[in-house]
Amino acid sequence: MYVCSCFGVTEQQVKQHAEDGACTPRRIASACKAGTDCGSCVRRIQELLGRGASPRREPTGEGRPLLPNLSNADLGLDEAA
Numbered sequence: 001m002y003v004c005s006c007f008g009v010t011e012q013q014v015k016q017h018a019e020d021g022a023c024t025p026r027r028i029a030s031a032c033k034a035g036t037d038c039g040s041c042v043r044r045i046q047e048l049l050g051r052g053a054s055p056r057r058e059p060t061g062e063g064r065p066l067l068p069n070l071s072n073a074d075l076g077l078d079e080a081a
């Protein structure tokens with residue numbers, strides 16, 4: 001089955017490049033050009049590499065404050081001000 005129709009690259013070819021050390025879509029592209037034209041195959045290439053679709057960026061703190069709760073004294077602020 002074709003993964004990249006722009007360059008006629010098959011799933012088997014992508015898997016072989018991955019086994020040969022191409023562990024990112026960019027390296028797959030260097031090996032066989034897959035993903036370098038329309039780009040519609042990049043997600044499938046990521047899946048074949050076991051990386052899934054591009055992860056959505058989640059808030060760094062996953063809902064928790066990024067900084068620990070600091071008192072005004074910790075921050076050098078005058079409590080009375």
Ligand code: FES
Pocket residue numbers: 003004005006007034035036037038039040041042
């Ligand atoms: S389908 Fe792979 S670059 Fe277009």
